[in-house]
């Protein structure tokens with residue numbers, strides 16, 4: 001299968017940046033002493049300036065010669081990230097080869113609105129995202145509690161961060177970036193991906209139906225089915241989402257998403273008959289047989305005022321199919337790898353609304369991404385401005401408490417307990 005993204009080769013606008021960050025990472029991971037394990041100290045969480053390193057083209061005592069202009073390199077809290085990589089079972093050698101090994105990174109065509117660049121490593125395991133100064137600040141500020149959180153909850157869904165760095169070339173701007181885990185690193189093809197926030201305003205893909213394919217990031221309003229989980233998984237998922245949201249809320253974070261990737265085991269989306277299953281499938285069945293959200297959820301009670309917003313959305317979802325997912329107790333059952341946390345991968349089935357038709361097995365990949373946005377002045381202004389035009393509850397930019405409540409509420413609705 002064709003790998004996503006465009007290879008960054010010579011002449012690409014980010015070619016030098018890629019070389020710099022490869023040199024930087026190789027230096028950071030490979031330098032003498034970087035392998036010696038030791039306990040973390042409070043000072044390790046302090047992003048001290050002393051981690052700037054000069055990379056002259058001719059090389060230095062500690063850096064290799066290279067072909068781009070001189071640049072400086074900064075490692076933020078390297079000891080903490082070394083511990084985090086260990087916690088997430090990322091072997092230093094594998095990490096270094098994935099990012100710096102022979103061959104180039106691939107650039108994903110700007111998936112977000114923020115203007116960030118996204119690079120994917122050769123092996124698909126890691127995503128490198130350029131971030132704003134404010135996002136680095138947020139990450140460094142939350143690092144002690146992030147560390148505590150991911151240590152305490154091995155099934156946490158929040159983004160796995162493996163490193164934060166900054167490159168400044170002579171005469172150039174500072175470029176800050178994070179290295180994180182790719183949620184969709186899998187031997188299984190991801191047929192559909194959804195970026196879900198629980199808000200409705202502007203939450204559709206800007207692509208028209210025939211352009212939609214597996215690389216399209218679909219959004220809340222594009223979701224026209226529900227994920228069916230066995231009870232124990234449903235409960236476990238909601239508890240973990242709650243814990244993660246409480247953590248993000250405490251850190252004053254908002255605007256994050258649940259990123260969901262769906263793999264159809266019987267590969268129905270590859271079938272010529274049905275190139276766009278999510279949009280074509282409902283039409284295959286008699287409309288009368290189609291589930292309505294009201295039927296599915298009637299016995300659940302919604303009380304918070306933020307629900308009004310989603311109720312309106314649900315009304316607009318006409319035809320629905322049910323996606324039944326029976327997640328295994330452990331991800332290893334599916335993937336055979338022990339490092340994969342159970343929540344990132346699951347297997348199960350998708351059935352027709354009546355439950356009588358054929359059953360489609362699916363695997364789900366998901367996690368909470370884009371967790372470095374605080375409710376800052378820009379977001380407050382965005383809220384104030386958009387509130388003049390649309391229902392304030394439908395806007396993505398709301399304060400972290402409301403955001404977290406609306407997010408959890410949404411997740412409890414798109415996943416359904418299998419009874």
Ligand code: ATP
Nearest residue numbers: 111112113114115116181182183184195217369370
């Ligand atoms: P915005 O702030 O406008 O939402 P952004 O530039 O901050 O955008 P993100 O929301 O972090 O970007 O990511 C944009 C898209 O990139 C996601 O919807 C998803 O498709 C992809 N993506 C981001 N992080 C990951 C990840 N860890 N694994 C897989 N895909 C990811």
Ligand code: CA
Nearest residue numbers: 112255257370
């Ligand atoms: Ca986002």
Ligand code: CA
Nearest residue numbers: 112114370373
């Ligand atoms: Ca963002």
